[in-house]
Amino acid sequence: MSQVTPQMMELAARLVAQEMGSKDSSGPAPPAAFHVCEKLRPYLSTLMGKAGFQAVLSRALAVASVKTPWLKAVQVKADGALEGWDQPEAQVAAKELTEGCVLLVSHLLGLLDAFIGHHLTLRMVRDVWPKLSLEDSQFTPGDQP
Template sequence: MCNKLRRSLTTLAGAAGFRSLLARALTLAKQESPALGAWQVNADGSLESQNGEAEQSGSVLIAHLIGLMITFIGESLTLRLVNDVWLDLPDSEVKVEKDESK
């Protein structure tokens, strides 16, 4: 999911913009999930992990990344980008997440 969002956001905000956003999301996610402590953001904006345990905590990172996207580019554009890369996301899931954030 991060790699798919990386393509869209790099076009929108540039490589450095995406890398900064992902690095901040990772910092926030590490506070909730210590398993992400082994993850780092590479210079190209990709993620690297030193262990496999953190794979299960990736959803925490994605949640923070999407939250930051909403803050910086707005909810409407964020939902459009997420729907573009997560093709099988049911509309009801988007609405539930949207309602919970209010």
């Protein structure tokens, strides 16, 4: 169901990069994908309920973990929060961590795109990250809210 398009992959990479740039460097921190999902959680929980968000994020995690084995250590709690990134089996190199984060977020965005539509998905991203520039992205002018 979730088709990861190049546009969604690019958007996910931008969101992960934004969150990597804004995280506090004091002590070990969760991967950037966790920050992206955590910022989306209140919006999506309002839209589809906590159980709905948990189900969509669980599906995105299941699909992403096929290509990114370290994600198999991660679980979605009942409230939609992600946990397990600090388990020994989830400890990976920085590049692999970033690639997994981008893949997880792109699958989540792909599912949202399928469920609520492209325009609403982009509008929600704009609401959560108002300073994120999509000017030089692969989205067409009609795609941007």
